[in-house]
Amino acid sequence: MATLAHIFRHPIKSIGYEEIRTAFLEEGRVLPFDRLWAVATEQAKFDGPLTGWASKMNFVRGAAAPGLMAVAARTHDDGTIELTHPELWHLRIDLDDPADQVKLMEWLRPLWAGRPAPRSVERPGVALTDQREARISILSLSSLADFGARTGVPMSPHRFRGNLWVAGWAPWAERDLTGRRLRIGPAQVEIVAPIGRCRATHANPETGVEDLDTLAALRAAHGDQDFGLFGVVTRPGEIARDDVVEIL
Structure with a gap:
């Protein structure tokens, strides 16, 4: 059974991450207070x-x-x-x-x-995410652990600046979910695209020093620079850590 392990938001774009226990997902909106400034x-x-x-x-x-x-x-x-x-x-x-x-x-x-x-x-009143469209990001802890094992570099979720981290999926299984829907607690999210990564992920979030060519490692493993998924909220609801995550 897959569950929601972490909820992270980033109030100031590129400047700081924080974990929260619950969040209310609104239809067609980003995670509340994410990239607000x-x-x-x-x-x-x-x-x-x-x-x-x-x-x-x-x-x-x-x-x-x-x-x-x-x-x-x-x-x-x-x-x-x-x-x-x-x-x-x-x-x-x-x-x-x-x-x-x-x-x-x-x-x-x-x-x-x-x-x-x-x-x-x-603070323009819209989320200053990298994409104009209002999306949330969904990532897999199993894939993170496998990626760390492959590269020999311990992986923190904060290297990838994701919103929702799922525990319990097989490693890299999320790469087949584009076009599917997820139920997370009472909310539903449609997966619309993989997340193509940039050089920011080269940096260790504990030190701020680049310690891994993450993009080259992803290309070697999968032939692309994708890690994680973009989703659009299609049914609102309050989500919380440990909620069941179901593929519909």
Whole structure:
């Protein structure tokens, strides 16, 4: 029997991951509070406050700065977000406060050195995921463990920045699920595409240092750079860790 082992969200695009116990999935929406904010750089292709979705190339991102992959986040009851990194001080900020937005951009500078500087913190009201479409990501712990065994590098789920991690599937069985539907607790998700990976996954999320050519390892194993699935919520409902995950 397959179950939902982890639920992760990433309130600030490319800057921190956090685990939560439950989430309410809304039809046609991303995981709540996932990629709600993003930090635009001086080379961003939009002027003024962002009012809609924009490409990842406008923002601070892990593929360009592996140190970002070691940032962890924790959202407190008052709405503030605490960020930690093995080489930086703890930062607790209210991202709706302009002064705290400046603090975040200053905190990021050592991790984003030598690149177009952070310019602004954006919250356009839509999720700033890599795809314009509202999707959630679903990944397999069995595949993660097998991938680690193949490469000889222990694998953390945070290397792949996924939302929902499933325990109990056979390794790599999810690669055959595109076009199928999953029932997770009361919610249903339609699998629409595999997730093609980028260089951000080369970085160890504990250190922020690149320690594996993940893309080459995936190509050697499967002939592509896919790991995990994109899904669209087709039936809403509150999901929780340990919910049964059923393939329909």
